[in-house]
């Protein structure tokens with residue numbers, strides 16, 4: 001039976017980055033991924049990287065976004081991986097006078113706390129993003145934000161982990177697990193060549209939107225819900241979109257109503273079939289496609305795009321970049337995001353079992369936050385002490401025995 005110090009279930013950005021840091025710290029790490037590396041959300045996302053600075057008093061969100069930004073830079077600039085990373089900045093459109101007031105208050109509050117964002121007139125926005133709509137009331141500019149190719153990046157973290165000694169095993173669907181008296185883990189997988197058996201002292205769950213069913217295999221309930229995100233793309237073309245693009249519309253709507261109740265995650269675009277708001281993110285890839293998405297809907301692992309939602313999203317994008325009217329949709333796709341029920345990441349030790357950790361609940365921004373989430377968890381496992389910045393991500397607040 002292959003034996004490791006640490007087994008990680010899941011080969012998305014969370015699992016791959018955790019594997020890289022733990023291997024670099026000298027641990028014998030095995031990653032068990034049932035499909036391919038970057039085969040789920042981490043490979044199909046929009047590639048937008050969040051972050052508005054460390055702020056005067058850095059909190060978890062600042063660590064995850066700004067810390068990850070540094071990790072993207074390190075992999076591409078210092079270690080030579082091509083992630084298609086660039087720190088492009090983000091423009092967020094403002095569509096109504098009410099949204100303008102909200103955006104102005106947000107900008108004033110956050111800049112007073114040491115964060116980097118500016119309110120631009122349409123003229124100022126068009127000087128850095130020539131296709132921007134001159135008729136909108138204004139734009140928020142977030143200069144520290146960036147973008148990268150999700151599949152290349154996730155694979156780069158997995159390669160760096162392998163280079164540091166990790167075993168990255170794909171096609172290994174974890175179907176059972178248990179612990180011996182001394183607390184070490186036995187994991188059983190199903191694979192094409194028959195069942196596999198693995199053993200390790202420590203287990204890390206990095207199964208994204210599948211943390212809940214994986215937790216059920218050991219009798220614990222992990223409150224992470226699968227949320228469908230969907231996207232569309234134009235044909236490839238010469239560069240026309242220079243920033244990542246967003247809109248303040250959803251943040252404005254969520255500021256007054258961020259979820260129906262505690263049985264569903266906050267900040268979704270839908271309650272059942274009813275649309276609550278329009279959310280928007282997009283960019284032009286290095287290959288030339290202009291890609292956009294935004295909807296966040298509970299859809300029980302269904303990754304068939306829903307066309308009414310794609311059309312609403314396209315209209316929203318055209319309000320920001322009017323030239324998109326002339327560009328037909330060439331392809332659509334969807335993936336499953338891991339939303340925790342309280343909206344916060346779940347990173348740290350699960351106290352219900354010995355030697356059990358999780359890095360999950362990274363929701364709609366796990367690509368941009370995953371690397372630092374993995375690094376903080378690796379430091380926790382290495383030292384045995386929880387970094388204080390992870391207090392608010394403590395799994396003890398929400399993980400419970402399965403009933």
Ligand SMILES: Cc1cc2nc3c(=O)[nH]c(=O)nc-3n(C[C@H](O)[C@H](O)[C@H](O)COP(=O)(O)OP(=O)(O)OC[C@H]3O[C@@H](n4cnc5c(N)ncnc54)[C@H](O)[C@@H]3O)c2cc1C
Pocket residue numbers: 009010011012013014015032033034035036037038039040041042043044045046047048049050172173174175206207208209210214228229230231281293334335336337338359360361362363364365366367368369370
């Ligand atoms: C359309 C879309 C757009 C998005 N846009 C952005 C964006 O612009 N910026 C951003 O930061 N984030 C974005 N996100 C969110 C981001 O993709 C996720 O938060 C992030 O990828 C989650 O990473 P993860 O490693 O936790 O999960 P995943 O990438 O889902 O990885 C989990 C892995 O676990 C594996 N697994 C599950 N069960 C088992 C099992 N039993 N045995 C073995 N392996 C198993 C799965 O196969 C999967 O590969 C977007 C997501 C979507 C869907």
